[in-house]
Amino acid sequence: MGNFSICMIAKNEEKRIERCLSAAAKMNAEIILVDTGSTDRTKELAAKYTDKIYDFTWINDFSAARNFSLTKASNDWILVLDCDEYVEDFDLEEIKQFTVPTLSHMVGVLLRRNMTEGTTACMNDRVERLFNRTMYHYEGTIHEQVVRKDGEKIILCNIPLTVLHDGYVGTPEEKQKKALRDKNLLLERLKTDPDNPYLHFQLGQACSLEGKPEEALEWYRKGTSYDLDPSLHFVQLMVLGYGETLLKLGLYEEALLFEGIHEEFATTSDFLCLMGLIYIRNNQPLKAILEFMRALTVEEHWREDTNSTFPRYHIGLIYEALGNTKDAVTFFQSCGDYPPAVAKLKQYAGQ
DSSP, X not given: OOSSEEEEEESSOTTTHHHHXXXXXXXXXXXXXXXXXXXXXXXXXXXXXXXXXXXXOOOSOHHHHHHHHHHTOSSSEEEEOOTXXXXXXXXXXXXXXXXXXXXXXXXXXXXXXXXXXXXXXXXXXXXXXXXXXXXXXXXXXXXXXXXETTOOOOXXXXXXXXXXXXXXXXXXXXXXXXXXXXXXXXXXHHHHOTTOHHHHHHHHHXXXXXXXXXHHHHHHHHHTTSOXXXXXXXXXXXXXXXXXXXXXXXXXHHHGGGGGGHHHHTTSHHHHHHHHHHHHHTTOHHHHHHHHHHHTTOOOOSBTTTTTHHHHHHHHHHHHHTTOHHHHHHHHHTTTTOHHHHHHHHHHHTO
């Protein structure tokens, strides 16, 4: 067994639990599963992979459940996974080298590939998941975060671990149920912390998941009204969510105001692609092409295709709209097996 324990919380996850645990078991670590009130076969299926299954009465507090799971581990080093996350790739030896006493002040950050509706490209982010429980624990009733017990600043280090996350993919009913749960918990938290832009961001995300863009827009507006650090990941994602929601609602002129924050946020290909779409909607095709071309040169990204096939495809669309079929086809061809581009090339082949 490794020198760290995998801790998870679960409730009614019979659809995902075996896929999750079978992948996690490859890491050869102790697995702790805390069940918060399942009425399906979650615990029965989990028992195939671990005998360390514990019950915890749900009190509308994710941190309370997380911290309870930490107390059941045999090791001080903890790797936290969710039931909708599946270990894809890891280097166990390097991870073990991280879990030593001299690095107890640090938190390991894994790469999470988030599946999204309507595209085969994942939205990537990095999340704090490997830590020493003597120094760190969880705080926050919803979208809980790893914090140091002594209040000092958290120190992060990337670890060689990648997981695939499908928690944002599901039926409309499943997504609405999850979004409503999150929204209610976030609203409760907001009562005691009303000026926390992170809560506004997460409320915007929850409303988007719920299929209520008008509500999401209001939360994004409130969240971005604060004096924020553009380098913070949640700030970058909030700006993207804000812009995408403006386009979805047809508020193209308001979206054009993002020109004012271009210098601060043009560090990711996602923002540059967003600006490209904004310029398209405002009938400024040449500016749009410049944004998409720049996106192809930027390494930092959230969605996996925003510095490759996505901008190439949209440049092709612009050339097509301008009547430049030759260049349009060239860019569609450069997209490889990108489905929308393949469909376009089939249209031209049939002409």
